[in-house]
């Protein structure tokens with residue numbers, strides 16, 4: 001959001017201001033002293049909400065839009081007519097425009113916590129819900145194998161048949177256990193990409209997850225990504241259960257692995273610590289039931305509960321456009337129950353739930369807490385991490401979505417400004433501003449990761465904005481405001497965005513292959529680098545005589561000891577190995593005749609600038625200056 005920082009008033013200043021106020025008739029004054037008010041024009045009072053668009057600000061204050069924009073610009077805020085400014089900024093520029101800004105009485109609710117569903121605890125009927133679990137660990141430690149094994153052996157036959165491609169969330173039922181309390185209990189697994197390229201996703205993973213299963217290969221031990229997971233989970237207060245994997249291998253060293261984990265604060269229960277560690281072989285399917293049991297016992301300790309009877313609140317973990325369905329979102333329901341026909345708002349998107357499917361694509365009528373559910377019927381594509389909230393009417397859902405849209409657009413501009421600020425602080429001078437739009441979150445994360453690696457010491461790529469879905473009008477406007485290029489990965493550009501792009505000369509490029517997108521960004525960034533100036537040595541000359549040295553000309557005689565010299569070449573002259581003089585070869589003579597070039601072993605007359613600092617016995621290097629385009633690899 002466009003913002004101006006208001007100068008902070010210290011407590012001392014405030015106190016002294018209050019004291020002055022008291023002396024002039026405020027509280028505590030014995031006798032009001034009548035003073036003549038300064039002759040300032042009467043300020044008009046305008047009520048404004050927390051966030052207001054430039055246009056609304058102009059309408060409400062009755063000032064021309066251009067004047068508002070100019071005043072914002074004077075205060076370092078670049079905002080177009082449709083962009084929003086916060087209340088603080090509005091009041092600062094209000095001061096300048098002789099308008100007194102006061103907060104609107106009926107402040108609209110903006111935070112998602114305010115959007116209902118915070119029903120009284122008393123009225124809530126809390127019941128146990130399945131734990132949401134994410135498996136994480138160092139690459140190659142067996143995460144995929146474990147999840148595949150769990151899916152194959154634990155997802156009911158009818159369900160697993162439906163899973164044809166990668167699915168980000170699914171549920172398993174513990175069927176084989178001696179512990180009756182755990183029999184047939186459900187666990188929800190989130191399968192976020194495990195590769196380093198998806199560290200952002202992993203971060204999200206830890207925040208929407210109840211329990212992290214940290215997989216550590218016993219033959220490899222604790223590795224960098226293992227430590228990263230431990231740190232992130234700790235930071236997010238998510239309990240860890242360790243799965244020590246590959247115990248079937250001859251070089252598996254369980255003791256050493258436990259030792260290393262203890263050094264990172266995960267001390268096994270048998271050593272007096274509190275971390276549950278289960279030895280497994282994901283490949284052979286050993287220990288997996290034990291692991292599932294441990295997960296459920298941990299869940300019981302955490303007393304995970306939700307109210308299935310309330311309106312649904314969830315989070316989007318995947319979204320894409322699908323032929324015949326339109327926008328399709330995979331949501332994890334956190335509380336309440338979502339039903340077919342429910343009006344929902346998801347981030348800035350909304351709609352009525354037209355299709356509800358379980359994670360395998362089987363139609364269902366409703367989904368309760370901890371259920372991953374696919375939803376169709378949305379007006380636009382929501383993004384990863386967007387909140388889902390169900391409402392009683394579509395109008396309410398639409399209003400909530402619009403509020404969220406406004407907040408997002410405010411946030412986008414604020415983020416863009418912060419990125420620009422941070423970049424300026426970092427001292428880098430060359431930047432390529434980019435807006436990325438992508439088909440799915442996975443590819444967006446991969447593109448971002450790869451682009452973050454494209455930089456040199458003085459140049460790098462700034463991602464001004466990113467998102468899933470087609471290139472929209474607001475992307476084009478943002479591109480124009482920030483001088484960005486738009487890179488669209490497997491998404492179209494909406495007509496309105498195309499029009500702005502054509503009018504404003506904004507470059508929108510579409511790609512279907514990630515590496516082509518990255519290469520194009522590399523080439524664009526390389527093109528911004530100043531070329532490297534290289535002196536290419538072409539010959540060496542020993543100065544043997546000075547033939548002419550007057551006001552009009554300087555001619556030195558020399559022997560080309562190596563290489564060659566041509567008219568137009570540059571020359572560096574060294575006296576006692578120190579470079580003393582630089583010039584250009586204006587003319588060349590060989591014997592009595594003019595020539596264009598003299599080669600090694602020949603003598604030549606070098607025509608330099610009059611007054612050249614060259615003496616007999618000097619050595620000279622002949623060179624050519626070439627500009628070499630630089631490339632970021």
Ligand code: GDP
Pocket residue numbers: 137138139140141142143144145146194245246247248249280281282283284
């Ligand atoms: P990820 O990168 O963590 O998803 O690791 P993968 O599941 O792809 O596993 C990496 C390699 O380790 C693969 O070749 C697996 O077959 C192998 N692997 C995984 N689990 C086990 C195990 O329990 N025992 C053995 N011997 N190999 C395993």
